[in-house]
Amino acid sequence: MSKINVAVLGATGMIGQRFIQLLENHPWFEIGGLYASERSEGKKLKDVLKVRDHSFNDETLDMTIERLETKKISELNRIAFSGLPSDIAGPIESDLADLGVAVFSNAANHRMRDDVPLLIPECNSSHLEAIKQQKTYSNGGYIVTNANCSTTGIAVPLKAIDTSFGLKMVCISTYQAVSGAGYPGVPSLDILCNVVPYIKNEEEKMEMELAKILGDYNGSRFIDANVNVLSNCVRVPVIDGHLESLVFNLSKDADVDKLAGVIRSFTAEPQKLQLPSAPIAPIIVRDEPDRPQPACDAFAGTPARARGMACTVGRIREKDNYFKMFVLSHNTLRGGAGGSVLNAELAVAKKMM
Amino acid sequence: MSKINVAVLGATGMIGQRFIQLLENHPWFEIGGLYASERSEGKKLKDVLKVRDHSFNDETLDMTIERLETKKISELNRIAFSGLPSDIAGPIESDLADLGVAVFSNAANHRMRDDVPLLIPECNSSHLEAIKQQKTYSNGGYIVTNANCSTTGIAVPLKAIDTSFGLKMVCISTYQAVSGAGYPGVPSLDILCNVVPYIKNEEEKMEMELAKILGDYNGSRFIDANVNVLSNCVRVPVIDGHLESLVFNLSKDADVDKLAGVIRSFTAEPQKLQLPSAPIAPIIVRDEPDRPQPACDAFAGTPARARGMACTVGRIREKDNYFKMFVLSHNTLRGGAGGSVLNAELAVAKKMM
Amino acid sequence: MSKINVAVLGATGMIGQRFIQLLENHPWFEIGGLYASERSEGKKLKDVLKVRDHSFNDETLDMTIERLETKKISELNRIAFSGLPSDIAGPIESDLADLGVAVFSNAANHRMRDDVPLLIPECNSSHLEAIKQQKTYSNGGYIVTNANCSTTGIAVPLKAIDTSFGLKMVCISTYQAVSGAGYPGVPSLDILCNVVPYIKNEEEKMEMELAKILGDYNGSRFIDANVNVLSNCVRVPVIDGHLESLVFNLSKDADVDKLAGVIRSFTAEPQKLQLPSAPIAPIIVRDEPDRPQPACDAFAGTPARARGMACTVGRIREKDNYFKMFVLSHNTLRGGAGGSVLNAELAVAKKMM
Amino acid sequence: MSKINVAVLGATGMIGQRFIQLLENHPWFEIGGLYASERSEGKKLKDVLKVRDHSFNDETLDMTIERLETKKISELNRIAFSGLPSDIAGPIESDLADLGVAVFSNAANHRMRDDVPLLIPECNSSHLEAIKQQKTYSNGGYIVTNANCSTTGIAVPLKAIDTSFGLKMVCISTYQAVSGAGYPGVPSLDILCNVVPYIKNEEEKMEMELAKILGDYNGSRFIDANVNVLSNCVRVPVIDGHLESLVFNLSKDADVDKLAGVIRSFTAEPQKLQLPSAPIAPIIVRDEPDRPQPACDAFAGTPARARGMACTVGRIREKDNYFKMFVLSHNTLRGGAGGSVLNAELAVAKKMM
Incomplete structure (x- = not known):
């Protein structure tokens, strides 16, 4: 099985960088790009580190942060992991779902929607079914959130x-x-x-x-x-x-x-x-x-x-x-990036990808 | 009105030193002696400071720590404020009450006794009456505790x-x-x-x-x-x-x-x-x-x-x-030394001293 | 002697608020106004507190932050104490000196100028003479800095x-x-x-x-x-x-x-x-x-x-x-606001005001 | 090559437990016993943990602390790693050397002796030669110290x-x-x-x-x-x-x-x-x-x-x-237990064991 390309949104933030740590060497996923705001465009990951624990692969440290453009992201990635701040996450995540990307988000914006699972696989894996209500589901796009x-x-x-x-x-x-x-x-x-x-x-x-x-x-x-x-x-x-x-x-x-x-x-x-x-x-x-x-x-x-x-x-x-x-x-592993990675793994295992 | 002589028990500890800070310049009380274990006998207060805030009077800093002997304490002081650790406080406080001293204690030992008030004057000032049940009350000795x-x-x-x-x-x-x-x-x-x-x-x-x-x-x-x-x-x-x-x-x-x-x-x-x-x-x-x-x-x-x-x-x-x-x-003022000082003030005001 | 009106520049910052604490109840100075950027205009001091120690007078807490306009400041105040950040302090302080205000600054911008004293009165009070070389001195305006x-x-x-x-x-x-x-x-x-x-x-x-x-x-x-x-x-x-x-x-x-x-x-x-x-x-x-x-x-x-x-x-x-x-x-008293207040006191005592 | 039996002295302390972490799974050494004062005799390691990082093997956590008796230690172990406090380390380490044990110590007691290497292998590996001056060297006993x-x-x-x-x-x-x-x-x-x-x-x-x-x-x-x-x-x-x-x-x-x-x-x-x-x-x-x-x-x-x-x-x-x-x-790895483990490895590699 070839790996699934995944984007990391908010790669200059704390949660974004926890996503990167968890996705390096992941058996199912391959980091397709690191995305953040214009301000960080072109910088290398190693120059914007936020987590104290710097144990990234050397190649990962040398990856370049790209500007967050939903069209480009959707062309290169099947999945987007979102560590975006909630003041901008909402519409970006919706755009990506519209473009056919499966979004697994740590942001609060869509959590309480009636067609968005607030998913903790140990608690409520059946809630994942709700993504079928999302109008973008048929073309592969949807939003799944992890909890606070x-x-x-x-x-x-x-x-x-x-x-x-x-x-x-x-x-x-x-x-x-x-x-x-x-x-x-x-x-x-x-x-x-x-x-x-x-x-x-x-x-x-x-x-x-x-x-x-x-x-x-x-x-x-x-x-x-x-x-x-x-x-x-x-x-x-x-x-x-x-x-x-x-x-x-x-x-x-x-x-x-x-x-x-x-x-x-x-x-x-x-x-x-x-x-x-x-x-x-x-x-x-x-x-x-x-x-x-x-x-x-x-x-x-x-x-x-x-x-x-x-x-x-x-x-x-x-x-x-x-x-x-x-x-x-x-809080940033189980309660953040790790939660969404597990959610994506559940979606893959349930063939909802 | 002349001031009442008071002993500080446990003068080398955190609570004991809060007692000292509160009793310096007190309008009703005069420190009659600082008492602690044999180990500190003869040291000056300034050499055994525990609290970070060192704002004692110079004369107080030069006071000498004496060995804790109940007889001597009772001869010199009408009141004892106890900042003793609970592994030794119990019998010492009882001895002092027997010797006619009014003991206001921060230690837990006697708190739950049926004739000892667990006193917070804003909450239960009427509980002070219970000291009259203590067999030593008639000769002026009793125990009042502050709460945890x-x-x-x-x-x-x-x-x-x-x-x-x-x-x-x-x-x-x-x-x-x-x-x-x-x-x-x-x-x-x-x-x-x-x-x-x-x-x-x-x-x-x-x-x-x-x-x-x-x-x-x-x-x-x-x-x-x-x-x-x-x-x-x-x-x-x-x-x-x-x-x-x-x-x-x-x-x-x-x-x-x-x-x-x-x-x-x-x-x-x-x-x-x-x-x-x-x-x-x-x-x-x-x-x-x-x-x-x-x-x-x-x-x-x-x-x-x-x-x-x-x-x-x-x-x-x-x-x-x-x-x-x-x-x-x-915790060491209202919830410690300050609580017992207020208790003693209540006893004085109520003429139970 | 009537008190001298003084402005506090940067009143929403850590150093600015130390200035305010030191100038409340000052025997020689009277706070004439609290100034900061447009963003804080109209707020009360009590709503923008930065220092942990909140022991201001109630009237001071109710003072309103005004927008920093040099003309207005110069009309109301003989002295300006500057706690401005160094990215904006330079020209504002120069403007005030041009307008005849004696500026005592904690900012680094003018410290190394050949006509500006870097003054610590215990070390180099004679350096204060250098203000006479400042072109604005004749009309009462000058800049004195405290050190880092x-x-x-x-x-x-x-x-x-x-x-x-x-x-x-x-x-x-x-x-x-x-x-x-x-x-x-x-x-x-x-x-x-x-x-x-x-x-x-x-x-x-x-x-x-x-x-x-x-x-x-x-x-x-x-x-x-x-x-x-x-x-x-x-x-x-x-x-x-x-x-x-x-x-x-x-x-x-x-x-x-x-x-x-x-x-x-x-x-x-x-x-x-x-x-x-x-x-x-x-x-x-x-x-x-x-x-x-x-x-x-x-x-x-x-x-x-x-x-x-x-x-x-x-x-x-x-x-x-x-x-x-x-x-x-x-660091924020002797090494900040307090240093400049002492500098201003020296200038007053030496009649260079 | 069969592994060398090593004792850990001071197994209830911070340095002792770092020794244990480094000696678990060591390719050359096998923990032969954990030793401490009488007070801890019979307790399991897991009940006296001091380091925050609890990543020991389960079998190690279940090891029992034994009382520190030099005779018994010398019969069971070729090497002793000492994390003893300096108020007791001196004579115990000397005893062990007398009994033919190679002692690698973190304690300061013997560091400045003229026949004891204060060894950091990257700095002064030739100093190890000094152990040949120790009178106990001929029967296999000696003391090597790591630095502060x-x-x-x-x-x-x-x-x-x-x-x-x-x-x-x-x-x-x-x-x-x-x-x-x-x-x-x-x-x-x-x-x-x-x-x-x-x-x-x-x-x-x-x-x-x-x-x-x-x-x-x-x-x-x-x-x-x-x-x-x-x-x-x-x-x-x-x-x-x-x-x-x-x-x-x-x-x-x-x-x-x-x-x-x-x-x-x-x-x-x-x-x-x-x-x-x-x-x-x-x-x-x-x-x-x-x-x-x-x-x-x-x-x-x-x-x-x-x-x-x-x-x-x-x-x-x-x-x-x-x-x-x-x-x-x-400080407790390179500057403590790790330093002495490296010293022992040098001694083994140089066949001075």
Whole structure:
């Protein structure tokens, strides 16, 4: 099987460069071009690096950033991975779908559309069907979105819990890494020795997105899950990895051991299909008293290609018919570029490409 | 009126030194001696400083640390402020009470006793009556405790809310500063660019203490408030100031404006009595979208003597009959030494000394 | 004496806001207006705060930012304090001098001009004479600059040393706080758990400026000091306070005690004239083995108005005819706004206003 | 060839655990036992982890810590790698040498002995000969030490420079990571948003050790290099990687290009012998304006086994016949456990085992 040509949109940004790292040496995909705004046209990747971890192939580092022109992109690529900022992503992604490109996007613009899957393959792989409602589907163009970084990490264990025990209400407090704000992002003057209890629109996104992801797709539209989601979002001085505290209650009987068992053994379609970026265990449950921690668990996930694609759960406790636990996941891998790469792999495996 | 002699126990620790800062130049109290373990005997305060802010009087810096002998302390001091670590505080504080000393303690050991007030004067000043049940009260000796640092900050606004609207359930997630762990406390290897979702016994303390503080004293014992408290405690790389996120629901009708109004206008006995360390406004409500923050709000409180004694509330929101808000307070001032100084001021004002 | 009206240019920036803090309640100066770019026109100061320490007067917080028009500024103010960024400061400051305004600037643009003093009153108060060479001096307009933040801190002790012992060569390595880069300044992704060995033009500035400051003014031009200055500049994750390590050798005999004595007892014209912002002791020498530190010493300086205006020296050592020591000073107070306020006070005291 | 059994001493500490990581899967060595104080006896490695990076083999994590008894160690192991703290390392290492064990130590105790090599194979591989002077050599026992972490990083490029251009004087300022102090090491209260210009004995060690390493071994004793070394040591809030700024002058003609060329092309005995842990290029020279940085360069070095074993040089500049540059190296790999593993590999390759 020959590899599928893929474009990376927003190649000068944090998420764009995570896409590049994941697509180098990918077994199914070949980077067909790196695209960004006019300002970076002609520069080499190595001159616009944003991620601290510079472990790119030398040939990749020497790739040239091209100006983002949808016509040209569509001629050269079957897929576009979009790490574009949301102030410009909307119409560009629509244009590409019109031109027959399958767009897998990290941007928020199209997430809540009634014909666009907000896809986390471990949670709602059946939602992918919705792309058939997109008017451009017949000529191969469509848009699939991954969820917000703070939504993604907790969605997988909450799906496991909801399926087995019926999730009624969940209170979430986040401890979000600065890489989630892109580059330059959070000024050091704001966050050194400080925490900031505000991330614009983040709480609204989490609350809406979780309901869609945990909900159903009935063949023509999405039906939100009947879950009460209450979130408080906070930025902390951490580079990578969002930690989240959860308090929730359930409609069926449960206890700590049953919960841990269900979460620990959870697998879903990506594992069954053995998608290249799927972690063997999508949720790792730690027994230590003080885990998960960003410093230790952000890059959880095996095999090597799934590094940063597993989320880690710890400190499952019960009190007064409520459960408490912590979840950690990598915000720009599982919760960003990695999420969309996995989505594209699912589409390929399901022959919707 | 001549000043009352007071001892500082644990003068080489973080809380002990906050006591010293607050007792220098105090209008009612005079430092009668600084006490610590044998190891520090004979050293000067200036040689064992733990707090970063070194703004002590020169004479105070030259005071000598003495060995902690209860007999000697009781002969020289009417009051003892205890910043002792909990592994040794229990019997020492009991001894001092036996010897007729009024002990105001930051240690956890006696907090849950049925004859010991867990006192936050803005919340439960009537609980002070419980000291009359202590067998040593007749000869002037008794123990009064302040609450845990993460409990104290939220207790004041929760008291205001409970009184007006009836608090049913509250979920709390903390963002706790490293000074809460004392010195040397949290190793830098654990907390730089990291957050740690575990503080030993902290969640248990919060859950028990809030129920006692918001509850009643019926003249012979304490009756816990009927509130469901669920907490998740996390250490973050901040020096001073605990931020806490809250989600709660109420038994009476409320909305964001009513809640904000009640919280903002709340005052209690310390304000009425004009205690020297009482903030004029015990709760400050901020309207900015991104406050409170440790960097900006940890030292809130006027007048100057009440610096760090006010807590700050922000981002009050409503969703689906739940309310959300953030609270910040200074963990070693309001939530530590400052709490006990205010407790002692209340006892003096109420002539229970 | 009625107060002199002063304008603050760049009032939305870090340095501009330090100017405002220092000019509130100033005994000689009255803030006549806050000026910034069109973008901020009409906003209140409280809505554009950059410094973490929000301790402004309420009336100041309510002041309105005006658009920076030189004509209007000159009509209302005798003095302009400039915290403008260097990409626009040059011509604006020249215009104001043409219009008869005495400009005291933190910007680098005019620092190396042959008729502009690069003034640190403790080092080179006689350089102020150079303003008489400026063609606008006769109608009251002129420009005086303060030095770069990393230059200022060490210039004072080096002046003391040079005067007594003849400074030959000095190697400097800096540990510079992020506030030196203004707001938003250094991205948190670059500096959390990291240090960055590059600050654009900083080493060149230090090397040129020190030679001018330690040099002479012969009545018509500046003559550089014959000192070999070698600097390495590094950004570190600290909010306020530049630490600098020094290795130097001398043309005259010295030892650690003599050096410490000369530095400790150093005073100069600002102390003699008792300028309002002059620290009583411009250099504090600490004997502890581990000082100075940004966390403890950034705000050194008495009286209250001179907070952050003293530099702190520690760890003076000798090896093989070289001396080593550390110096710390506050980069946006002594090394920024405070430096220019002191310069203006000197000009007033010398009746050059 | 069968593998050589090696003991790890101090297996519960930071350096000890780096030894374990490097010795897992080592082609020549087999971990024969993990040893620490009585307090940890019987615990599993996984329960005493100190390094953040937990990527050990599962079997290694399950290894049991044994009590450190020299007799037993000597019976089971041919080599001992010592990560012991210096307050106990001295006599234990001597005992082991007496018992016929080859000791490769990170501790400072024996470093300056006249018959103990202070070995950095890229700098002074001939010094290994000195072990033949040790009285225990004939029965296979001897001690070889690696240098201090802040010495090691700069020693390699300084060796390259000294050989080609004759090093006369070098001023060093360090930016040292907290992992250099071990665990718990530096309290977070001391280092968050701060830098500390003092590390006990560090400057003395650097100055003595560099002279020994760059000097000669004449067959019976070491002759210090005639280099003037002046160092200022500072702790910064970084986890791994010591950055150091250098100013130096030379006895022979040089310029920036020549210097860069010599440093970049430098290789030595470990490269010639292709020792398993030797980096292909021991010094990496970066051309970017803002490198090296701990966040990007701490783990430099290929192949995989040499990760963290290369040092990185950047910003080579000339001024007034002095040169300036920055050097970064990993303090617990190249400057700690990795250094001693490389030393042992050299001894094996030279058949001195």
